Amino acid sequence: MRETRLHTCMLCEAVCGLSVEVEDGRAVSVRGDPDDPFSRGHVCPKAAAIPDVMEDPDRIREPQRRDGERWARVGWREALAEAGERLAAVQRRHGPDAVAIYLGNPTVHGFGASTAAILLSRALGTRSRFSATSVDQLPQMLASLEVLGHQFLLPVPDLDRATFLLALGANPRASNGSLMTAGDVGARLDALRARGGRLVVVDPRRTETAARADRHLAIRPGGDAALLLGLLHVLLGEGLARPGRLAGFTDGLDRLEALAARFPPERVAARTGIAAAEIRRLARDFAGAEAAVAYGRVGVCTQEFGALASWLVLALNVVSGALDRPGGAMFPSPAVDLVPGGSPGSFGRHRTRVRGLPAFGGELPAAALAEEIETPGPGQIRALVTFAGNPVLSTPNGARLERALAGLDTMVSIDLFRNETTRHAHLILPTAFGFEKDQYDAVFYQLAVRNAARWAPAIVPPPPGVRPDFRVLLDLALAVRARGGGRPGWRTGLGLRLARALGERRLLDRALRAGPRRLSLAALRRAPHGLDLGAHQPRLPGRLHTPGKRLRLFPERYQADLARLEADVDAPPAAGTLLLVGRRQLRSNNSWMHNSLRLVKGPAACTLQLHPADAAARGLADGSLARVRSRVGEVRVPVSVTDAVSPGVACLPHGWGHARPGAALGVAAAHAGASYNDLADEERLDALSATAALNGIPVTVEPGG
Numbered sequence: 001m002r003e004t005r006l007h008t009c010m011l012c013e014a015v016c017g018l019s020v021e022v023e024d025g026r027a028v029s030v031r032g033d034p035d036d037p038f039s040r041g042h043v044c045p046k047a048a049a050i051p052d053v054m055e056d057p058d059r060i061r062e063p064q065r066r067d068g069e070r071w072a073r074v075g076w077r078e079a080l081a082e083a084g085e086r087l088a089a090v091q092r093r094h095g096p097d098a099v100a101i102y103l104g105n106p107t108v109h110g111f112g113a114s115t116a117a118i119l120l121s122r123a124l125g126t127r128s129r130f131s132a133t134s135v136d137q138l139p140q141m142l143a144s145l146e147v148l149g150h151q152f153l154l155p156v157p158d159l160d161r162a163t164f165l166l167a168l169g170a171n172p173r174a175s176n177g178s179l180m181t182a183g184d185v186g187a188r189l190d191a192l193r194a195r196g197g198r199l200v201v202v203d204p205r206r207t208e209t210a211a212r213a214d215r216h217l218a219i220r221p222g223g224d225a226a227l228l229l230g231l232l233h234v235l236l237g238e239g240l241a242r243p244g245r246l247a248g249f250t251d252g253l254d255r256l257e258a259l260a261a262r263f264p265p266e267r268v269a270a271r272t273g274i275a276a277a278e279i280r281r282l283a284r285d286f287a288g289a290e291a292a293v294a295y296g297r298v299g300v301c302t303q304e305f306g307a308l309a310s311w312l313v314l315a316l317n318v319v320s321g322a323l324d325r326p327g328g329a330m331f332p333s334p335a336v337d338l339v340p341g342g343s344p345g346s347f348g349r350h351r352t353r354v355r356g357l358p359a360f361g362g363e364l365p366a367a368a369l370a371e372e373i374e375t376p377g378p379g380q381i382r383a384l385v386t387f388a389g390n391p392v393l394s395t396p397n398g399a400r401l402e403r404a405l406a407g408l409d410t411m412v413s414i415d416l417f418r419n420e421t422t423r424h425a426h427l428i429l430p431t432a433f434g435f436e437k438d439q440y441d442a443v444f445y446q447l448a449v450r451n452a453a454r455w456a457p458a459i460v461p462p463p464p465g466v467r468p469d470f471r472v473l474l475d476l477a478l479a480v481r482a483r484g485g486g487r488p489g490w491r492t493g494l495g496l497r498l499a500r501a502l503g504e505r506r507l508l509d510r511a512l513r514a515g516p517r518r519l520s521l522a523a524l525r526r527a528p529h530g531l532d533l534g535a536h537q538p539r540l541p542g543r544l545h546t547p548g549k550r551l552r553l554f555p556e557r558y559q560a561d562l563a564r565l566e567a568d569v570d571a572p573p574a575a576g577t578l579l580l581v582g583r584r585q586l587r588s589n590n591s592w593m594h595n596s597l598r599l600v601k602g603p604a605a606c607t608l609q610l611h612p613a614d615a616a617a618r619g620l621a622d623g624s625l626a627r628v629r630s631r632v633g634e635v636r637v638p639v640s641v642t643d644a645v646s647p648g649v650a651c652l653p654h655g656w657g658h659a660r661p662g663a664a665l666g667v668a669a670a671h672a673g674a675s676y677n678d679l680a681d682e683e684r685l686d687a688l689s690a691t692a693a694l695n696g697i698p699v700t701v702e703p704g705g
């Protein structure tokens with residue numbers, strides 16, 4: 001029997017509503033749900049690949065145990081008991097911090113998984129906590145913590161009402177938007193321009209988004225903080241600042257003005273690669289637009305000046321009055337509000353043992369994981385739990401991390417596949433995926449351009465040997481605790497047993513009822529296409545979490561990093577080196593969907609883009625193989641010559657590199673590509689926030705034989 005069921009895509013932040021044809025318990029086709037008021041029927045090519053992942057012959061369908069290089073099936077009871085005992089034994093012997101946990105990106109793509117993953121983290125009682133945050137949005141969360149008082153108070157561009165979008169280091173036409181959940185973001189960008197609005201993109205590459213913008217400014221990698229100071233210089237120096245009602249509760253405007261005064265466009269032009277006249281024009285256009293908003297994303301965060309640049313994006317929105325104004329950068333009012341209950345966040349409360357790098361929100365930078373495993377001494381990491389992550393391909397110097405993982409006493413991975421990371425585990429615990437799970441995106445409705453909510457129940461049964469994430473995470477936590485693991489005195493907040501007994505649905509129902517809109521699971525069930533909860537309303541100063549509800553425009557924290565910025569701004573550009581930047585691709589999703597033939601067939605996607613002049617200077621032509629070297633490693637990849645990248649810039653997508661031995665991903669291995677993060681340097685960090693500076697890596701490129 002064939003029936004149409006509704007679900008929500010769990011792959012990227014756009015949370016598209018899906019209409020799925022189900023036949024005999026199998027999803028046979030996936031389309032956009034035209035009746036979803038938020039995504040309006042939009043989907044991208046990845047949605048069709050969800051069933052590919054569910055039915056992938058390489059998917060792990062029963063717990064597996066590794067003995068040397070051999071893998072064998074093991075029952076759940078035995079697997080959980082053994083995982084619990086192995087982890088608890090390490091903690092009993094070496095202390096709670098000897099067990100680390102790494103939470104990958106899909107953790108935030110579901111209410112049940114994220115809730116249970118936090119509980120497992122707390123149950124382990126370890127300070128050795130890592131996640132994808134420190135290779136992603138950490139600088140934006142830090143800016144929100146410092147300026148607004150809460151790490152989750154992330155302002156979102158009010159895309160549907162803006163008349164001028166300044167996008168830095170973001171490519172929503174490929175990524176479908178990030179920290180800006182927007183169904184059919186391409187159509188929303190088109191609509192902005194159709195109503196007379198303007199889109200200006202700042203990116204070292206003429207991206208898919210830049211190619212359809214009013215203006216593209218090809219910035220030199222890492223130049224954003226300098227550019228933003230140049231813009232602020234013009235705004236503040238020419239009397240164009242319009243903080244409006246924000247001025248009534250903002251501190252530090254005078255100090256920001258004094259800082260910006262030191263950065264006239266003429267001073268930053270060489271560092272940014274953007275002419276002073278262009279910077280002045282941009283500042284005036286931005287100030288003159290009715291509803292302008294600045295938006296920065298991955299390219300602004302994962303670079304050498306990620307923290308300063310992310311702060312200055314927010315500062316530009318304050319100075320121009322865009323913050324909390326319709327058409328500006330606004331704060332959603334989601335049905336499940338993560339701000340009041342969630343921890344406001346912290347920075348530098350503890351540090352890594354080896355390099356002394358700061359924790360953010362209790363998490364240590366992923367760039368430090370390998371050395372914390374390798375370096376002996378008290379607190380050395382001897383065991384690792386990974387959940388829905390692939391740090392060997394997604395964090396800097398993956399090759400080193402891989403060697404470190406091989407030396408662990410114990411590793412337990414909760415994942416769908418035996419991939420480049422999980423193949424080092426001693427036990428892999430497989431979970432339900434896709435349409436086999438309920439879907440509610442608490443995190444992404446907190447980041448949506450319009451208030452919305454959509455809940456979908458699982459619509460097909462999982463393979464009999466797998467279990468829901470929620471249950472596996474809690475059962476693992478209980479198994480470790482039962483054997484004397486964890487940290488005495490550390491509580492999980494919500495009890496593990498209680499959480500397990502209540503189950504994911506009742507916990508969600510509670511969270512919805514406690515939320516500001518007093519919704520319930522029943523209310524969401526009655527609206528299977530999703531609820532439109534309206535446009536954003538101004539929420540400041542009420543929503544600020546700072547003492548006295550003041551907006552701290554110039555937090556002390558950033559002062560310390562300004563000397564480094566000034567030195568960089570005035571340094572002459574190094575001649576001859578190429579700077580490597582990343583490239584997200586519509587048909588690829590971080591490191592883990594390359595086993596879907598439908599997505600990887602066709603011309604190779606993992607190519608190094610070079611400007612024609614740079615290619616010619618190195619004797620490289622389109623399609624020829626290049627050897628790319630950085631301080632930490634080298635890869636060989638085919639070249640694709642294009643003037644979309646600026647001279648001096650080389651561009652490579654991340655998440656590839658599937659030729660490593662030991663993984664069980666047949667299709668991906670046949671379309672292996674090379675891993676960007678074999679070039680990314682674990683010592684190249686944004687010095688202030690310890691976020692990995694994955695972009696702007698100096699590399700040499702030569703013919704690769």
Ligand SMILES: Nc1nc2c(c(=O)[nH]1)N[C@H]1C(S)=C(S)[C@@H](COP(=O)(O)OP(=O)(O)OC[C@H]3O[C@@H](n4cnc5c(=O)[nH]c(N)nc54)[C@H](O)[C@@H]3O)O[C@H]1N2
Pocket residue numbers: 012013105136168169170171172174175176177178202203204205207219220221222223224297298299300303581582583584585586587588589590695696
């Ligand atoms: N198809 C697809 N969609 C995805 C993902 C995916 O892998 N594939 N991943 C998802 C995830 S986890 C995230 S976090 C989001 C990310 O979403 P985005 O941030 O929109 O994605 P990117 O394409 O990485 O955009 C970063 C841009 O920064 C540019 N850049 C590099 N260095 C600099 C610099 O120094 N300054 C400036 N101004 N720009 C620079 C790069 O050229 C690139 O175009 O995408 C999500 N959506």
Ligand SMILES: Nc1nc2c(c(=O)[nH]1)N[C@H]1C(S)=C(S)[C@@H](COP(=O)(O)OP(=O)(O)OC[C@H]3O[C@@H](n4cnc5c(=O)[nH]c(N)nc54)[C@H](O)[C@@H]3O)O[C@H]1N2
Pocket residue numbers: 103104105106132135136137298387388389390391393394395414415416417419431432433434469582589590591592654655676677680694
């Ligand atoms: N050079 C470079 N590196 C980057 C980036 C970049 O732009 N450039 N981007 C960074 C960013 S923004 C991010 S978010 C990270 C992502 O980095 P990670 O989070 O470490 O890795 P992913 O590639 O997202 O891998 C997700 C894993 O989760 C598994 N998985 C998927 N769905 C589920 C599920 O429902 N349940 C379970 N149990 N497992 C599941 C997949 O099989 C896969 O193993 O990469 C970062 N690394």
Ligand code: SF4
Pocket residue numbers: 009010011012013014015016042043044045046047176
């Ligand atoms: S845009 Fe994102 S949420 Fe929408 S179908 Fe594609 S991957 Fe899924």
Ligand SMILES: [Mo]
Pocket residue numbers: 105132136
């Ligand atoms: Mo990400």
